[in-house]
Amino acid sequence: MDLDQPQAAATGRAPRSTDAVYARLKQQILDNRYPPGAQILESEIAAELNASRTPVREAFVRLQQEGLLEIVPRHGVRISALSPDDMREIYEVLMSLEPTAVELLAARRPGRAELESLIASCDAMEAALEGEPDLQAWANADEAFHLSLAKLCGNRRLAAMIMQVWDQAHRARMFTLSLRPLPVQSTAEHRAVLEAILAGDVERAREIYHAHRKRGGRELTAIIERHGIQRL
Amino acid sequence: MDLDQPQAAATGRAPRSTDAVYARLKQQILDNRYPPGAQILESEIAAELNASRTPVREAFVRLQQEGLLEIVPRHGVRISALSPDDMREIYEVLMSLEPTAVELLAARRPGRAELESLIASCDAMEAALEGEPDLQAWANADEAFHLSLAKLCGNRRLAAMIMQVWDQAHRARMFTLSLRPLPVQSTAEHRAVLEAILAGDVERAREIYHAHRKRGGRELTAIIERHGIQRL
DNA sequence: GCATCCAACAACGTATACATTAACAGATGC
């Protein structure tokens, strides 16, 4: 759990190959460009990204600790594949951390200005469902909402942890996006949380958020079971 | 957040220098052998542990993501120094995660056998306060209790996160150990949590644990303020 | 005397070389 972006955009600093490899590799994993469970060699990535094995190894270590891949000694790395049990773990963690983040934020009594990114995300989610639904846009706004909230809570450790498990679940969310019912209720819940924060109603904000996560977890579990998905 | 011990005791496996460096360095940091905020060079550690810079760098990356040190580009690493604000963050995270862990454990209705390590820790805490108090023994038992609980909750991600922030706060706990009142109430609270788990009373277990953490946080904050501690 | 500039050096970031290990294939013995 590093608290800052891993030395990424340190302006002016000489750009480090390690950071570039890390960023690109992470993006490719999140974009599902490697099948879950895939075995990859250091030299493959090194060749693909025009770097030597050294920065690649360093990126592997970072990504392993973020739970996106697993270093298999003497055999390169295996891209993480989430089991239904992993999804349960992730949702349990989020059901614990996210309501806390909301609570901390609401207790600060932030003004509209500070919540601008949340408001924008809410607007974007609602807009994405008007007329022809744009699920991809909705998912982006949903993600933006949750990550903004994590960042705004005033606890960098909490934020880093939320973002970490969120990333782990990213591929699963994208996969189930089109399998779940239109996220109308979810969108409404986001708006309700936002209102509660603005009203400074700490307890209500926490409640709604917890229910939101709980419902989301149930929905996802149902989809996974219904489709008999074992790993993703 | 790696879920397993970082390839440490993979029996039979050829021992990796990286793991040895990682383990020793981590232990030395937790033992406060480096002053908080200390700047250390790769070559110093390499010489001290009879390894080359390569495994040292890898260990640095792991420890940075655990929040025990910070890699300062071109300047080696700086051992983390906790500010009062950091302590607030850590306690907020623990107040969120640990009650969840207790809840998950209690909901499983575990038998006495499964809770043996918790029972032993409770006994040890009580024993440490009988007669001449042995604060070090008490602290060890306290730590054992909390870490056992994390491991028993059935969620590896949750457990890893708890252990991570717990490690971050380790030095601060050791420092304040002799400055706080005799942890009689804390010991009683542990026993009460254990009883609640055995009784399968999920809600009560969560409540007690949350209150326990809250009180601990207040106590620590008070000590920090009273002594005007800025970094540790 | 003080600020500035330059040069030497020290440490890092990356590439590469070397040692080690595990898998695989071919050969050998039964």
Place this chain on the structure above:
DNA sequence: GCATCTGTTAATGTATACGTTGTTGGATGC
């Protein structure tokens, strides 16, 4: 024909070499 053993090979883990960067100390100019 099948199992086993061994030599080869490929990929990792570690050490080292090299280029780059940031710092420090001294000399120079005002």
